[in-house]
Amino acid sequence: MEGLSDLVGKNMKKNKFLEIIKLGNKSRLKGEFERALNYYQKALKYVQNKEDEATAYNSMGITYRGMKKLELSIKSYQKSLNIMTDLKDLTGVAGAYTNLANIYIEKGELNEALSKMNFARMIFTAISSRIDLSNTNKTILTNTNRVGLANSNLGLANIYLKLKRLGLAILSAQDALRIVENECSPYYHAKAYLVLSNAYLLIKMYKQAKEATTHALELGRLAKINEIMEEAKRLLSLINEVEKEIDSSR
DSSP, X not given: OOOHHHHHHHHHHXXXXXXXXHHHHHHHHTTOHHHXXXXXXXXXXXXXXXXXXXXXXXXXXXXXXXTTOHHHHHHXXXXXXXHHHHHTOHHHHHHHHHHHHHHHHHHTOHHHXXXXXXXXXXXXXXXXXXXXXXXXXXXXXXXXXXXXXXXXXXXXXHHHHHTTOHXXXXXXXXXXXXXXXXXXXXXXXXXXXXXXXXXXXXXXOHHHHHHHHHHHHHHXXXXXXXXXXXXXHHHHHXXXXXXXXXXXXX
């Protein structure tokens, strides 16, 4: 049986771990990647359980991705995935597969990205189907996994778009919209509409492309997300040019 001093010591280490992780996150968000990595590596000395260890490696994966050191990012995410697998933490496993898929998208290895993103969606779908909505704690878990499922569908939509498999891109984006239809955050809606806009544009469904882009722009303005607003404006400009060319040729 653990004594009081042992419990106090563990709590102190846990608090120290969380403090260092927060410092690392602040540095990462400022773009101070090397400093963030130093914090995360230091945090590993204070882990009290496997969940903490996975958190540290996942944070390192995010940081290496920001530094464009994609191979190191993959190694860190893989370590997090291995731990989550051992713990049988399905949400963590699915999240790790999503992170790995996004790295392979950046590397241009789309088939590998597709495989991992499909696996993430399969796990999130399985989790969602097992959750008891009558349990308050599990309702919170449902919200987390619903966002995860939407994110994996968005990931698939982007991969299919890059592969020019436009029908599947549209279906995946529509699935993402359906999953988060009651979600307060407009981010996932806007990203899904941008995928739809690009896909409709490529198959010359200009009316649908314009409608989807307009939705994305409105949501981007609402959430003040510059990245989404700029992309939506670019697409609207492109669609307007195409429509003018069509009108002038008549």
